[in-house]
């Protein structure tokens with residue numbers, strides 16, 4: 309079995325080491341090292357443990373002739389070539405549901421942090437300016453009661469909606485069709501329509517070819533200079549160059565971002581903007597969620613090798 313050790317907690321590595329023969333591939337090191345690793349282990353590898361950052365693309369799959377299963381330590385499976393896995397009869401599992409609350413909590417945290425300007429005001433206190441009686445403009449925008457627009461009312465989207473409702477926020481949503489579970493929410497048939505009719509727009513859908521750049525210039529312009537974008541989905545959901553110019557030019561009010569196009573690289577222009585809150589893709593990074601995810605990764609592998617039904621199959 310192989311495992312990308314980036315962002316993988318010791319608990320998972322220990323469980324994998326205890327139950328399987330684990331080869332760790334750290335893809336952040338030189339490509340040469342990865343090539344050597346694959347030359348040495350390619351024939352013995354029957355399972356790959358991927359993450360939200362490194363999965364199993366066609367190139368990796370083609371190099372592993374005995375690969376049977378990819379067990380991903382993530383909800384999203386956009387870093388795995390699912391079509392290739394289907395074609396080759398390779399099983400794929402993920403970690404749904406167990407991080408839903410934590411990702412939704414972070415989305416609310418980002419909405420609150422951007423609206424109430426928590427980060428710059430925290431920096432003001434830390435800098436000692438308050439105790440020197442230097443006043444800054446620390447007025448912010450009310451969050452309660454603002455209209456929240458959700459792209460993708462799946463488990464995470466609905467958990468965000470439920471939380472925002474508790475703040476008195478009316479909910480609007482976009483998905484390909486109206487959802488019976490969203491009877492109390494306002495359906496918008498296009499993302500531009502949704503952006504034009506909400507104060508805070510949240511990306512909570514899966515990344516697929518259809519949802520790549522679902523946030524484009526038209527959507528950003530519809531959200532406007534008072535609007536806030538929150539992305540807890542995937543970086544490529546957003547046309548990042550358009551987002552950066554809109555923020556720099558004041559055409560968008562603010563952004564709370566947990567994910568980026570080319571992680572771990574974040575556009576440096578954003579560093580100087582006080583209306584932007586930046587997180588290093590940590591939506592599910594609570595001790596509780598990551599433990600439950602690790603248990604699912606190991607449980608799926610055990611089920612597979614014991615010829616039992618997979619716990620959370622994707623393919």
Ligand SMILES: O=CC(=O)O
Pocket residue numbers: 360381382383384385407591592
């Ligand atoms: O991004 C995190 C995940 O997919 O679990």
